[in-house]
Amino acid sequence: MSLDIQQESSSGKLQMRLLGDLDIYAVAALREALLKAITQFHEVELILEDVCEIDGAGLQVLIAAKTESLYRGSRLLLSAHSVAVVQALQLCRLDSFFGDPIVLTKEMPG
Amino acid sequence: MMDMDPQMAAALQTFFEESRDLLQDMESALLFMEEQGADLERINAVFRAAHTIKGSAGLFGLEEVVRFTHRLENLLDQIRSGTKTLSPGNITLLLSCGDHINDYLDRLVSATPLDQHFLSEDLRLLAALQSALGENSSATDPSLTEPSLTVYDDVESRTEFIHEVSSDAPVKSAANWHISLRFGQDTFRDGMDPLSFLRYLQQIGEITGLVTLTDALPALSMMDAETCYLGFEIAFRSVADKASILDVFDFVKDNSIIHVLPAHGQIAAYLKMIQQLPEGDQHLGEILVAVGSLTPEELQKALALQEGSDQTGQHLPLGEILVEQKMVQEPVVQGALEKQQQQRESKNAERQLLRVRAHDLDHLVDLVGELVIASAANRLFAGREDLESRLESSSQVARLVEEIRDGALRLRMIDVAELFQRFPRVVRDTARTLNKDIRLEISGEGTELDKSMAEKISDPLMHLVRNAMDHGIEPAEQRLAAGKPAQGSIILHARHDSGGIVIEVSDDGGGLNREKIRRKALEKGLISADQLLTDPEIYALIFAPGFSTADTISDISGRGVGMDVVRQNIESVRGRIDIDSTPGRGTTMRIHLPLTLSIIDGFLVRLAQDTYVIPAEAVEECLEYPQTVGSVGYMELRDQPLPLLDLSAVFKKAELSETRRNVVVVRHGMERIGVVVSGILGNQQTVIKPLGKLFERVPGVSAATILGNGDVAPILDIPTLIQRHYAISAKSALVH
Known part of the structure; x- marks a missing residue:
């Protein structure tokens, strides 16, 4: 499933909802969108509840975006992680790197 | 001891040969470590040898070998993971185990039954392995207590018994590893996902610590999202051996940097890895500690030293400092590296080798010998016809044949190292x-x-x-x-x-x-x-x-x-x-x-109309036959009596009528003798052809050769001729 990006902004804050697979096929477009978002908005929230799959390339773009925002002093928040995202973050021990609260549901491993 | 089809028998033969090679490798590695101290590369080599033998033996249903090598493997595994040390006692034990497996294979090949001697050695080694492993044996493992109570009459019952035992073999213990991964830039584009490798790792063991490396990741504005910049440092606990861990990364191994090291211990190996990886020394060191593969103390030692050298104005790589400070003795590191390299090279060389049956090779060399003779004949006849073009082509053929001969003989050559390898x-x-x-x-x-x-x-x-x-x-x-x-x-x-x-x-x-x-x-x-x-x-x-x-x-x-x-x-x-x-x-x-056994420098002599060959190295000098001697059987050579041997008498020919005759002085050991012949024809490279069954007992002739004109020339067996001559003279001396 290809990735769909829905954006909604209010008072200097951008909400990006990612829908579909965050994989190698989507990363080029996602990078552009994230770069634009981070340069334009002081706070960006990525809503991940509709991410079905995430691979190394997708994760890598998220890491780069987070680093970029830290560098610029802006905020990049990840929220409503889907199971796939939580598993990938845990596999790579990156939960603390992003520093976002993760809401665990039943099917997610501790 | 078992019925099998020829194909199986051939495969079994290969197994024997390979196992012997592996046991030999194992032995040399152990002896080297006894001398130079243990190193991981060699411990792994020993382990691999035991493991390969076990695996192959399993294919042939040689349960005895499987069971024994399994124990051996357990000990090696513990040594490898650092739970046990490679003490001199353990080296001796491992060497004896190698001998024991060899002995067993020998018995299989020669169909010798396993006698009491073998079985007692078997039990002794198993007990020794057990105690080296430090297991509480009697309760958990029936193979130790029961055999001592059982007397085996034949191989059959023993093998059956073993069968039962090996099924509940002890579980291999888990070891800690450190895995360092830097995925190649094209990993994504090649359709691979680094995360899936991590998931696969979880299948064969437990990831106890992990740091995702993002150092190589460019800024979001600069990065190519489809290029892989990821790296991982992983602490891993698994029963899998190094080879199987490396196998996980088989698909990406060509373009990625992958290190698998045992956790702790062998700081030198870590330093080597740190130096080879792109990130800064210190940063990497901290990551290794974070992952849990190095202790803070281990890193601290190295970093303290690095700081010290920074103050003096030079920044030395971590590894160099350690070596300089004698924490790791340079010769040891250097030696280990060199040896690893050598081992790798000889491994590569092995793969380029081909196993050929000695019999086939002998046959080839025989044929080449024939070819040499045929080509000589060809040249002789071409010379007689005096056709220039034919002469030219025949000498070209002769030259090529000589090259083929040299090549064929070279195939039989082995490195003297193979001869020496059993001596350590x-x-x-x-x-x-x-x-x-x-x-x-x-x-x-x-x-x-x-x-x-x-x-x-x-x-x-x-x-x-x-x-x-x-x-x-x-x-x-x-x-x-x-x-x-x-x-x-x-x-x-x-x-x-x-x-x-x-x-x-x-x-x-x-x-x-x-x-x-x-x-x-x-x-x-x-x-x-x-x-x-x-x-x-x-x-x-x-x-x-x-x-x-x-x-x-x-x-x-x-x-x-x-x-x-x-x-x-x-x-x-x-x-x-x-x-x-x-x-x-x-x-x-x-x-x-x-240099070789199949071609000699021959010294051609004539006896009446026939040609004989004397091996040139036996010839000391040639003299003219002194007319004054008559048939006494001795002549004087520089004031010493020289016994004479008339070849015509030996080969029962009519006595030589020529007035001009020659004496060829030949020597064997400390005895010399003068061989009386009709004439001397000179030196020639001689292809040795064994005599057929019919002639192999002809005294005084060791083999034959074929001359260019097609004539057969016997090669004289000088040692026998001399011995016989001395024996006959001694006998006649008694009679008179």
């Missing part, structure tokens, strides 16, 4: 039996010799080495008193020398005792009291049958059989041996061997 073990074990400290040095690897010659020379060489250790090297007190180091040394050296090969066995012992040999030779009636002998002549006496100068007879040597057998064996491959000895300094036994 022999010297080690013999030194222990003799309670002497003896070091073996081997040099001249790369020298090549004919395979069948290597086989024939192996036993004599073994005897010489044992002899040198037993009689040559003095006891430590005596050595110290003489101002020599307590550790004796034996040197095995090989080199090429004027178309032949020289193998030397040297010791730095007391040297041969000239007077003692002389006395003994007098006692035995080998020489007379008034005989004046040069040093080499006296030394050569030790090769006389029944001669031994040792005061005490030991297990190793000194029974007085042997040295003469050594000489005979060497001479049977047309070699010779001589001795150099300096009292108090040591002895060198020098074996001279021809």
